[in-house]
Amino acid sequence: MAQLTEASFSAGLARGLLLLQKCASCGSVQKGVRARCAQCGSRTMEPYEASRNGTVYARTRIFRAPSAAFRSIVPYDLCLVDLAEGARIMGHCAPEVEVGDKVTARIATIADENLLFFEKAMGPGAVAPGGEEA
């Protein structure tokens, strides 16, 4: 499979998949499109479908949006989540989600974008990867 690109990440979300980059040498999952593994420096990466389960690292409720599309849905909640695999990723979240919560994401269409939407995890049987449509 080809290397992950910015375009394939977005295309993945459109198909209901959270596609990230995984280092073929040490297995660490990257926080974006990287030319070298942030852990070991290897240049060999492979596409990886991430679990969408993780822990909330940070969260905020936005009252002032940067564009007309998002202005129509204020307030909305943004979060940074440390995925179980280690990568940190930005998404929307449910109002009740707090820092430190275990969460799981579905892919939702918000303000015309395909975005991760994190909710509190219901327990061990969290949503399986690829289980939901955009």
Added chain:
Amino acid sequence: MSASYLVGVGNTAFGRKEGSSALSLMEESSFAAIGDAGLEPGDIDGLLCGYATTMPHLMLSDVFAERMGLELSLSLTLQLGGATGAAMIALADDLIRSGRSRNILVVAGENRLTGQSRDQSIQTLAQVGDPVFEVPTGASVPAYYSLMASRYMYETGLREGDLAALCVLMRNHAARHPDAHLKEPIALADVLDSKPIATPLKLLDCCPISDGSVAFVVSGEPGGRGVRIAGSGQAHRHQHISAMKDVRETGAGHAAKAALKAAGLDLKAMDYLGIYDSFSITLAMLLEEIGVAPVGQSGAFAREGQFAQGGPTPVNLHGGLLSFGHSGVAGGMAHVAEAVRQLQGKALDRQSGQPQTALIHGDGGVMSAHVSLVLVRDR
């Protein structure tokens, strides 16, 4: 040259300047700086110019040099977000000491307030986020800093009231500067009750958008009142908040240590501090990571008067970005301008004792680019 010196300082007033342009503002501050240095435009042989979002030209430094009638042997435009000003001064220091240039004009300015709509400005700035992983979520610069704040407060126990204390302090300082954008006094309750932007940050936790410009002349000759650039240090560990490793170790502490080491001085020996404050949380995190205040204690220190005029380590006596104003690169350069004036004893109503040393810290992006400077007034 064994050393370089800030020999001239100039600035425009910050705020709403109808009819101004990036170039007209840069012109005003540059003539003021060259005059303050006791030099003529013909004495300038190098130019370092900060980017302007209202004038995204391919080669701004040469456009400006042409307007000013400067013939140069060195001309560069730099882009490093809020760290640009400190980075230009650090580079000027290297260029002077290497013998590459004699007198370098360092300038930035833009009509960020009147030259574009507020929405345009917010959208332009949001692009410091990752275009694929962050910007599409509807995040903005306040959102990135708010996410960081939520984590920092979770880890350290810093509270919204602590952040508000820093905002009140900056406003008190700006009230004594005739060129400041926001001078009307505010109380803690005003900050806490101001409208929410992105929790935990409220309107008064965020700096205003201003028109304005600041310029310096850096020279190998100290002249009568030159302030020596005694050391600089940098750290660049990430660009995007998603890639920030540790909210308590962003690189600010490393940059400050490197600058102090280069100057052969200790943090405790710093008489004056000019610390970047795009948001209240920026100032709190930088003060704490650099080690000026213990983790979680910057607000308490502010309430106790540590950072005020006459206090042991005054911070941003011009009012900082939070109240003096933010006109892009020049906003961060205003911290340096105030430090130089304090060291020269020329800060008028704002003068705080007779400081001999100052630490400057600029931060660009989302705590992404860090540049520290140590300035010394030799007596």
